[in-house]
Amino acid sequence: xxxxxCWAKPMTDAAFPTNPASGxxxxxxxxxxIRDMEIDDLAPVYHLGDSLFTSDLYPYIYRTWDEWEVIxxxxxxxxxxxxxxxxxxxxxxxxxSIISKASLTYGYILWLGVNPAxxxxxxxxxxxxxxxxxxxxxGARFMMVDTDPENTPAVNFFTRKxxxxxxxxxxxxxxxxxxxxxxxxxxxxxxxxxRSVWQRPRRxxxxxx
Numbered sequence: 001x002x003x004x005x006c007w008a009k010p011m012t013d014a015a016f017p018t019n020p021a022s023g024x025x026x027x028x029x030x031x032x033x034i035r036d037m038e039i040d041d042l043a044p045v046y047h048l049g050d051s052l053f054t055s056d057l058y059p060y061i062y063r064t065w066d067e068w069e070v071i072x073x074x075x076x077x078x079x080x081x082x083x084x085x086x087x088x089x090x091x092x093x094x095x096x097s098i099i100s101k102a103s104l105t106y107g108y109i110l111w112l113g114v115n116p117a118x119x120x121x122x123x124x125x126x127x128x129x130x131x132x133x134x135x136x137x138x139g140a141r142f143m144m145v146d147t148d149p150e151n152t153p154a155v156n157f158f159t160r161k162x163x164x165x166x167x168x169x170x171x172x173x174x175x176x177x178x179x180x181x182x183x184x185x186x187x188x189x190x191x192x193x194x195r196s197v198w199q200r201p202r203r204x205x206x207x208x209x
Contacts, residue, residue: 034130037081045093046070052113082130091118096126098140106142107135128161177184
């Protein structure tokens with residue numbers, strides 16, 4: 001079973017580009033630098049991700065992306081958090097991890113994002129390739145990634161990168177405002193507030209003459 005975790009904005013095929021004539025990946029951008037994510041990159045990476053993983057496209061992805069995702073991975077797996085930079089500007093990022101089991105060590109790509117201003121420059125290819133090199137050097141012999149099944153550009157991109165054994169995930173959700181306990185809690189709070197408003201004030205003692 002081949003599975004990897006990665007989410008990226010499914011705008012167009014430009015987010016995960018190939019040469020339309022040959023199907024080959026695009027040439028790397030001139031001046032592209034792939035480097036370790038640093039503390040000063042945390043806010044820019046979060047804001048770039050926030051602009052890519054929007055609620056109207058993929059609600060589940062939107063709900064799981066927040067600043068703690070970036071901070072947490074930076075603290076626990078800094079060597080697998082990389083950014084792409086062109087002329088000092090953030091062009092993209094990849095956040096990964098490595099997991100060791102008794103019989104297998106595998107890499108895990110959690111997030112991949114490319115700045116729309118730098119599409120069709122091989123940013124995603126370069127980020128994934130660099131992370132794979134690090135994971136192999138650290139003993140990983142298997143890799144996993146997943147994305148929304150409707151994110152065709154991402155599926156095509158990872159298939160081209162060599163990932164296979166495509167499986168679909170089922171995501172379920174519940175509107176807790178419709179749960180019976182939620183309704184009882186609201187009723188309790190409303191009654192509590194009403195009792196507070198109508199409670200008679202205590203009499204003040206008369207001062208002694």
